Structures are given as C-alpha cells and as structure tokens.
Amino acid sequence: QVQLVESGGGLVQAGGSLRLSCAASVSAFSSYAMGWFRHAPGKEREFVGAISWSGGSRYYADSVKCRFTISRDNAKNTVYLQMSSLKHEDTAVYYCAEAAMLDNYLDLYEYDYWGQGTQVTVSS
Numbered sequence: 001q002v003q004l005v006e007s008g009g010g011l012v013q014a015g016g017s018l019r020l021s022c023a024a025s026v027s028a029f030s031s032y033a034m035g036w037f038r039h040a041p042g043k044e045r046e047f048v049g050a051i052s053w054s055g056g057s058r059y060y061a062d063s064v065k066c067r068f069t070i071s072r073d074n075a076k077n078t079v080y081l082q083m084s085s086l087k088h089e090d091t092a093v094y095y096c097a098e099a100a101m102l103d104n105y106l107d108l109y110e111y112d113y114w115g116q117g118t119q120v121t122v123s124s
Contacts, residue, residue, distance in 0.1 A: 001028045004096050009118030010085055014034045016122070020081040022096030022115055030054075033102040035111055037107035038092035039119075048094070049106040050105035051079065059105050064090075089122040093117040 008020040022034070035050040049070040050059045058070055069082040079096055097111035104110055 002016070002098060004098060004113055004115035006094065006096050006115045006118040009094060009120045011121045011123065014086060014088055014122055014124050016086050016091045017082070017084045018086065019121060020083065020094055020096075020118060020120070022079045022081075024077045024079070026077065026113075028075040031100070032068075033099045034072060034079040035099065035102075035105060035108075036070060036079075036094060037097060037099045037108055038090075038094045039117070040089075040092040043092075044062060044091070045095070047108070047110055049081065050102070052102075083120070086120075086122045087120050091120060091122050093119050 002020055003025040003079045006022045012018050031053055033052050036048040037045050038048050039045040041053050046060050051070045060070050067085045072079040096115045098113045099111045
C-alpha cells in the first residue's frame with residue numbers, strides 16, 4: 001500500500017515563500033516520477049510541476065515557472081515543492097502524486113497514487 005503524506009502548507013502573505021514536502025511510504029521510490037497538482041475552489045485540479053525518477057528532468061506549469069522549484073531526495077523518499085513569490089492566485093490545496101510510468105506529466109490520470117493534500121493560503 002502506497003501512502004503519500006504532504007506537509008508544509010499554511011497561511012503566507014503575498015510575496016512570501018513556503019516549502020511543501022511529500023513523504024512516500026513505498027519501496028523503490030526512486031523508480032517513480034512524482035508530480036504536484038493543486039485544486040482551488042471553483043476550478044479543476046491543475047498541474048503544477050513534475051520530476052522524473054532521477055530528478056534529471058523537471059516540468060512546470062507556465063503559471064509557476066521561475067517561482068516554484070520541484071526537487072526530490074530519494075534517500076528520504078521525499079519530494080519537495082519550494083514556492084517563492086507567492087500570489088493570491090496560488091491559494092489552493094496542493095497534492096503530490098506518484099506515477100510508475102509517465103508519458104504525459106500534465107495528465108492527472110497517469111498518476112497512480114495521491115496524497116491527501118495540504119492547504120496553501122496566500123493573503124493579498
């Protein structure tokens with residue numbers, strides 16, 4: 001049974017920073033691609049970023065490019081999302097997800113397991 005547990009969310013002022021973590025209880029964590037998605041009220045869940053199993057490839061949504069950085073520590077079975085220059089429109093529940101085989105990192109249906117989410121609220 002794969003479990004993903006996000007942490008690090010909270011309330012931050014616009015322009016501030018937060019770092020989200022996602023701890024995975026799974027063997028062979030380093031074999032999986034990982035992604036971050038977010039879901040804001042009244043909107044569909046949207047792609048934020050993804051990282052390949054090795055960390056050698058990273059992908060970002062245009063809306064967060066140059067502000068967010070995704071990274072992973074395979075020794076700790078953890079993936080991170082460093083968020084800087086936060087905007088009010090970044091307010092959402094953030095989810096990490098794991099994919100054994102990932103062809104289209106934008107497609108949430110390609111991810112096999114999801115965490116429970118962590119709330120990020122950016123005050124304007």
